[in-house]
Amino acid sequence: MKQDHHLHPSQCPTDWKTAYVTPVPKTCSPQFLTDYRPIAITPISSLLWEGFIFRWTYSHLAPLMDQQQFGNIKSSPTTHCLVNLLDSV
Template sequence: MCRTASVFTDIFNISLSSAVVPTCLKTMTIVPVPKKCIVSCLNDYRPVALTPIVMKCFERLVMRHIKTQLPPSLDPLQFAYCPNRSTDDAITTTLHTWTIRTHMYECCS
């Protein structure tokens, strides 16, 4: 294992065992990104947080561990933070449910 990996392994292990994230990993840079081509006010910007790469790696390791502890079946309506799921799935599911319920209402009234 290279020296850098050894150092990061030690930092991650100490952080996990003490349940404390080092302050230097908690810093991020907020960059305003325009939502539109022409910006006319502050609401036309979306804040994007740039997190240190080391913290992203740490978060990914923790996330993998947490996922192994979760029950195998998450709520079928959980779309965020699930692989191969997106807002498109959430919208499609919502529209499908709405269509079925609207049709049921029309049939029953």
């Protein structure tokens, strides 16, 4: 079966959806499944495209965002929210 390595709109290549999950213990002697943290290793190609898509969408959406938005925004940690609040008070 021939693999199609071309990008198509609204489609993610199947190879990019694969992740290798490694259980990493949270405690010294894990006894339950909840004592493990799953760490997923994804393909480099999908990580590169994720970064590209983030930068592209962020550059288009950033001017539309509220200036009072803090957290989950590049160069705008939640501590800026606290500083802004203290400044207002």
